[in-house]
Amino acid sequence: xxxxxxxxxxxxxxxxxxxxxxxxxxxxxxxxxxxxxxxxxxxxxxxxxxxxxxxxxxxxxxxxxxxxxxxxxxxxxxxxxxxxxxxxxxxxxxxxxxxxxxxxxxxxxxxxxxxxxxxxxxxxxxxxxxxxxxxxxxxxxxxxxxxxxxxxxxxxxxxx
Numbered sequence: 001x002x003x004x005x006x007x008x009x010x011x012x013x014x015x016x017x018x019x020x021x022x023x024x025x026x027x028x029x030x031x032x033x034x035x036x037x038x039x040x041x042x043x044x045x046x047x048x049x050x051x052x053x054x055x056x057x058x059x060x061x062x063x064x065x066x067x068x069x070x071x072x073x074x075x076x077x078x079x080x081x082x083x084x085x086x087x088x089x090x091x092x093x094x095x096x097x098x099x100x101x102x103x104x105x106x107x108x109x110x111x112x113x114x115x116x117x118x119x120x121x122x123x124x125x126x127x128x129x130x131x132x133x134x135x136x137x138x139x140x141x142x143x144x145x146x147x148x149x150x151x152x153x154x155x156x157x158x159x160x
Contacts, residue, residue: 004029004048005041024088025051028106032133051106055087058113061138062091062104063120065130076125084118084138105131111144119145 004026011022029051030038037043054060062085067074074081083104085091091104109118119139129135139145 003041003045005044008038008044024106025055031131054108055106058086059109060106061086061109061114061118062088062106063130063136063138064091064094064099064102064104065128066099066102067128076122082120084120086114103131107133107136107138109138109140110148112140115140121145121149 007022008026008030011019026048029048030044033043033047037047051060064083064085066080066083069080083091083094085094085104088104088106091102095102095104119142121137121139123134127135137148139148
């Protein structure tokens with residue numbers, strides 16, 4: 001039986017343009033792993049299973065950075081600057097209608113299951129590195145975000 005690691009290796013060995021589809025949950029998980037861990041079958045499979053468990057328990061959300069409108073850059077706080085989706089399917093439905101070339105990235109939600117709103121912390125409000133897992137932290141509630149900020153966030157820089 002083919003596992004996530006085998007699918008990753010098969011995908012990685014093919015040249016771009018000839019690669020079979022790699023499910024987004026595997027690709028996103030691998031991008032979050034240190035490069036040296038991507039060659040370790042146990043670490044890859046464990047990480048993919050962990051992400052699947054987070055998704056099943058509503059502890060992830062998909063984030064799309066809607067950075068530009070008519071050539072003008074949007075900023076943190078602009079109503080359309082970022083979109084958060086409950087699932088990859090919800091993001092795909094929105095992309096089909098509004099931005100067929102758009103991409104959303106899956107992020108873990110800290111502090112519990114996804115609620116009707118999600119709090120986002122950015123270490124650097126000027127960064128546009130949305131595909132980097134350290135770009136943002138998502139929280140299930142303002143209380144979870146405040147608790148994390150008290151222990152982890154620097155006094156300067158990003159914000160909620």
